[in-house]
Every structure is written in C-alpha cells, then in structure tokens.
Amino acid sequence: MKPPALLCPWKAVVPLLMSLVCLTQSSEYEYLTWKRELFPTGPEVYVKPPQCLEIPDDLRLCHGVGYxxxxxxxxxxxxxxxxxxxxAGSWVPLVHKNCHPSTQVFLCSLFTPVCLDQPIYPCRWLCEDVRDACTPIMQAFGFPWPEMLTCNKFPEGDVCLSAPNASESALPNGVSPICPPCDHEVDAILDHICASEFVIKTKIKEVKRxxxxRKVILQKKKKTLKQGTLKKKDMKKLILYLKNGADCPCSQLDNLNNNYLIMGRKVDKQHIITGIHKWDKSSKEFRQTMKQMRNHKCPTFENVFK
Structure with a gap:
C-alpha cells in the first residue's frame, strides 16, 4: 500500500526538508520522510563530500525538470x-516515449537529485510502477531493465520521493500502442540518433514476420550517416529486426516506396531498429533536423543497460 504523500509548502514537512527551496508551488515532486537506519541495505553513503551544482542546459534528461x-x-x-x-543521455529517448507519467521524475531523482542535507531516494513502489510500464518499451529496443535501477534497493516508506498520479497508465484503456521505434516525433530525432549506435538512409525491400x-530486408543501396558498430561486411547484407513488432502498428512499414532514416543498435547477433522515419523532404522541420545533425555533438555513447 502506498504511503501518504507530503506536499509543498516545505515548512509543513519534517525538518530534513527545511533547507530545500520550494521547487515550484505546483511541483511534480512529493517528499516522504526517511529514517536511513531503517534501510541498511540501501545505497551506500558517499565518500566524496557532495556539492550543489547548476543543472546544465545540455543535460537534456533533467534540464527544466522543476528545479x-x-x-x-x-x-x-x-x-x-x-x-x-x-x-543520462541514453535515457532521453525513453522519456520521449511517455511509457509512464513519472519516468522523468524517477530518473532525475537519481541522476540529478535535489540538493538537501541528506539524499532522498525514490520510493520503491515508484520505481516498480515506472519499471513495469517502461520495460516493454525497453525490450523493443533490446534493453533489459538495468541492474543499477533494481527496485528492491529503494525504501518502501517513511522517507522517499513520490510523484502524484505515479500509478496512472500513460495510455488510455483500449489504445493499441504503436511499435516504439515507429512513433518518434521529429523534434526527438537528434536524441534518438545520439542514443543509437548506427544511422542509415535507405529503402526497404521486404518485411517478413x-x-x-518483424524482419526488415533492405535495398542494396544504403547511405551511412552514423557508422557506429556497423562494419563494411554488415552493410552488404544488412537485415534489421523490429523487436516484438509482429503485431503492433508501424505505418512506416506499410509503404515500401519511400526512403527512410533508420536508427539501430546491435544486440547479440541481431541489428535492432531503434527508430524509423520517412525521409520527408517536404517537411521543413525534418530538413532542419537533418541539417542540425551535421554539426550536432552527441554525448559519448554509453551502454548503461547491461
């Protein structure tokens, strides 16, 4: 059972939170009191003294999160x-997927925790809610839920971070979700490019179940925009897979006459599609995004999901 939440203003909350400047009067964060001695198996106490730093503009996952x-x-x-x-850069595409209303809140509580005298960890049930909602999306990209986010290491009650409506589903009942790699918005393309290992422009020859x-067989002619893990021998007979995509909608695979921007990564011996967009020259936004890609500097790729 989820514990009751304590809200802003902070003067009504335990002394632990008195040092916090109220994030915003209608913050998406809620804090619950935590007696650390109740959680001896929780995360380790720091060796290096903590410091407070501004969240930089280029930390896309959490910049503008509310503090x-x-x-x-x-x-x-x-x-x-x-x-x-x-x-953190590897997680931005997951937030774009809206798999759970509190995905960003949960991740930023760990990557960019609010400056307090004592660290406040996310509640275990918040972790479990986000994990259960987002794991199917991550599996579509060939990622498991990472060990560093194992939910049973977070506190169950007393002092922990919660979020309003955390248990609500991100999708209305009865809605058939689009295959995750097929529902990218144009304004998120650069984030997905950075989180993918390779990017190519190509046409699709055939799609099989x-x-x-779904097994996606490409035409011979391909243009590599980001080489990543792809080798020349891979390019000659490159076959891609839409993981767990046999039955979910993907409009890009309904019309094989178009050129496509395809992003992916290698998982075991398969090349997995992490994103697919129609190469749409008629779209001003798409053209601008492709132009930005030439000079866009991605964070160093880190596979944090092992």
Missing part, C-alpha cells in the same frame, strides 16, 4: 558532470 540545482555525486555514484551527461519480430 535548478543538483547534488553531486548523485545517487548513482557518478562523481563528475561529464559522467552524469554520458549516462519472424516469430514475434
């Missing part, structure tokens, strides 16, 4: 801002 300063080292034991940016996946 301006973060605690470093953070609650994932990242000690430098460069390390935080590397790791293979078990629970």
């Amino acid at each position: 301006n300063q973060m605690r470093l080292p953070n609650l994932l034991e990242h000690e430098t801002m460069a390390e935080v940016k590397q790791q 293979e078990n629970n996946d």
Whole structure:
C-alpha cells in the first residue's frame, strides 16, 4: 500500500526538508520522510563530500525538470558532470516515449537529485510502477531493465520521493500502442540518433514476420550517416529486426516506396531498429533536423543497460 504523500509548502514537512527551496508551488515532486537506519541495505553513503551544482542546459534528461540545482555525486555514484551527461543521455529517448507519467521524475531523482542535507531516494513502489510500464518499451529496443535501477534497493516508506498520479497508465484503456521505434516525433530525432549506435538512409525491400519480430530486408543501396558498430561486411547484407513488432502498428512499414532514416543498435547477433522515419523532404522541420545533425555533438555513447 502506498504511503501518504507530503506536499509543498516545505515548512509543513519534517525538518530534513527545511533547507530545500520550494521547487515550484505546483511541483511534480512529493517528499516522504526517511529514517536511513531503517534501510541498511540501501545505497551506500558517499565518500566524496557532495556539492550543489547548476543543472546544465545540455543535460537534456533533467534540464527544466522543476528545479535548478543538483547534488553531486548523485545517487548513482557518478562523481563528475561529464559522467552524469554520458549516462543520462541514453535515457532521453525513453522519456520521449511517455511509457509512464513519472519516468522523468524517477530518473532525475537519481541522476540529478535535489540538493538537501541528506539524499532522498525514490520510493520503491515508484520505481516498480515506472519499471513495469517502461520495460516493454525497453525490450523493443533490446534493453533489459538495468541492474543499477533494481527496485528492491529503494525504501518502501517513511522517507522517499513520490510523484502524484505515479500509478496512472500513460495510455488510455483500449489504445493499441504503436511499435516504439515507429512513433518518434521529429523534434526527438537528434536524441534518438545520439542514443543509437548506427544511422542509415535507405529503402526497404521486404518485411517478413519472424516469430514475434518483424524482419526488415533492405535495398542494396544504403547511405551511412552514423557508422557506429556497423562494419563494411554488415552493410552488404544488412537485415534489421523490429523487436516484438509482429503485431503492433508501424505505418512506416506499410509503404515500401519511400526512403527512410533508420536508427539501430546491435544486440547479440541481431541489428535492432531503434527508430524509423520517412525521409520527408517536404517537411521543413525534418530538413532542419537533418541539417542540425551535421554539426550536432552527441554525448559519448554509453551502454548503461547491461
């Protein structure tokens, strides 16, 4: 059973929170009191003294999340801002998927925790709600739920971070979700490019069903926009897979006459599609995004999901 939440203003909350400047009067964060001695198996106490730093503009996952300063080292034991940016960048595409209303709240509570005298960890049930809602999306990209976010290491009650409406589903009942790699918005393309290992422009020759996946066979002519893990021998007979995509809608695979921007990564021996867009020259927004891609500097790719 979920514990009751304590809301802003902070003067009504336990003394632990008195040092916090109210995030916003209608913040998406709620804090519950935590007696650390009740959680001896929780995350380790820092060795390096924590400091408060401004959340930089290029930390896309959490910039503008509702507060301006973060605690470093953070609650994932990242000690430098460069390390935080590397790791956090891989999660931006998941937030774009809206798999759960509190995905960003949960992740930012760990990557960019609010500056307090004592660290406040997310509630275990919040972790479980986000995990259960987002794991199917992550599996579509070949990612498991990472060990660093194992939910049973977070507190169950007393002092922990909650979020309003955390248990609500992101999709209305009865809605058939689009295959995750097929529902990217144009304004999120650069984030998905950065989180993918390779990017190509190509046409699709044929699409087949293979078990629970869709097997996507490409035309011979391909243009590599981001080489990543692809090798020349891979490009010659490159076959891609839409994981768990046998039955979900993907309009891009209904018309094989178009050129497509396809993003992906290699999982075991398969090349998995992480994003697919029609190469739409008629779209001003798409043309601008492709132009920006030439000079866009991505964070160093880090596979944090092992």
